Amino acid sequence: MSENARFERWVVLLAGGIGSRFWPASTPRRPKQFLPLASGRPLIVDTAERAMALADASRVLIVAGEHLRAHLEGHLPDFARDQLLLEPQAKGTAPALAWAASEVVARAERPEQAVMVSLNSDHVIRPQDRFVSTLERAIEAAGRSDRLLTIGVQPTRPETGYGYIEVGEPMTPDVFEVRRFVEKPDRDTAEGYLAQGSFLWNSGMFVWRPQVLLAELSAHTPELAGDLQRLSDGDIGGFFANVPTLTIDYGLMERSPNIAVVEAKFDWDDVGAWAALLRVRERDAEGNLLIGAAHAPECRDSLIWAEEGPVVAFGVSDLVIVRASGITFVAPRERALDLKRLLAGLPEELKLGGE
């Protein structure tokens, strides 16, 4: 870390999830980052701990919706109120990161020396030491250049829900040019990328100098460029009211020629669905993952999330069973990937949770 001490390091946690992927345990009122998916603590608490391994706690900013204030204050009591950047409207990651970058510029002692790390608050990452060493390399590279650094993860399956990064020439032993950035390819394309071997998954973790991000947005993101001045003027409400919904992936990473990538040397999982928990958590001898007061005699390869009272499953296989938010949910593992479609067909009040 001493080598990078000349950079003023800031970490931004993106905590704006909408809470449909782990329904009914996650709901708009309690998105996934507030669930204890990786350990006994909510994901966002794990993430904040990782952030504080990279930067001083006073230089951690958290971007989230206003409706999550109580959860954030409850779970993250070590942060001051002004470290919570509460979006007046959810407009996706591009506006959120633009605001965070402008806040870092405004708050930094030496803005030109500031490096900003952006972390999702709802991913599972282990072990911490290898996370830190990977991020140190990216901080070094971002601090010394005008590049947007992304953290790439070696793909292990033809996942169609992620972005893919085509890795180019090495810039240093640890940092590579990025040839292309492809968000959510179709299945055939993803299989091709996997076979080719020169693609990494986009982990959603980025490192850049905030002034570089703002300059890149001005240059490549016309959807926001005209409104960035509002941020420096402190007109946050006007900014969010004016800009369209836009992700940083589509809005900038696919467009900018100045991307570079550092390969993650740690295990990463975005736990994007109930079935993913069976991947990241240790299961019992029968392949079951039992959380809470769950009983599963003669069951196999099933996930039981028993948050509200006992759940007893008998003789089932490959099921996801959830009792949370006043709702009971049962689906085969592979169908639980399809939650968005299920929720679209359910009465509105069920999406919010029954209680």
Place this chain on the structure above:
Amino acid sequence: MSENARFERWVVLLAGGIGSRFWPASTPRRPKQFLPLASGRPLIVDTAERAMALADASRVLIVAGEHLRAHLEGHLPDFARDQLLLEPQAKGTAPALAWAASEVVARAERPEQAVMVSLNSDHVIRPQDRFVSTLERAIEAAGRSDRLLTIGVQPTRPETGYGYIEVGEPMTPDVFEVRRFVEKPDRDTAEGYLAQGSFLWNSGMFVWRPQVLLAELSAHTPELAGDLQRLSDGDIGGFFANVPTLTIDYGLMERSPNIAVVEAKFDWDDVGAWAALLRVRERDAEGNLLIGAAHAPECRDSLIWAEEGPVVAFGVSDLVIVRASGITFVAPRERALDLKRLLAGLPEELKLGGE
């Protein structure tokens, strides 16, 4: 009915179930007869209505455990307190029916003219007019004879949980001798009975003169015979403390030569397990039976009992899903037959319900 008016008709409802077959909706605190399994009303309310189609409400007696008093008083407000025969201990149907018979003898205006019908309180029976006409035939036959009349049901599957009655020579066009009474045969035997065509299921409904029942118990049931005097003496506590646990099927029906049978002309189901509900209740176009706030998109042939908050199943088949008594239960349809074995392995407090 006019033809039988010379008999003083009494109906005894047996309401002593222990509540494991529909767990967790049924529990020892709320056995199956208090669940709305056949209609929107508890089975025992349906049964009481049938009883009152056979006898005056004041001549209906209900035998049950003391712990069910509140349920009985709540669901059956039309009966007087002294119509509830609350067993000091549960000892099975033979002692319960002996007590009920002695009460009928004691309360009847003309005991020698009394005919007693015994009905289980947790069966599904339709339609009522054919039930009444069948029972009228049995009342007639029992009133005119010293026979123990049982109501037999044409078997439709090689069920091993029931008793089988081998039908003998006709005594009248409607009433037949009984050659044998076989309780719970094994699968091969049951299949043989079904193929043979001369066996009926024992429905558990009986009709006899109470004095005949008591005489038959004296003659064929040494387990109780020595204690029957306690009943006439009013020493109910002593009777139940002294006698062993014994069913009327094993204790008398398999032993007595004086059994006769009337074939049921109505639909009968003892709804002995969750899966049976899919047999007796109307299902939707996908074969699902949804009770309460149940949602089942892309589901087939599944039963959802949503008593406590919404239950959402997505893309499952042949499952039983129950939310009741503070517990969530999930099992394949065929495994839900095996509840007794499941419950034996669960912590004691779960058997009683979670709330």
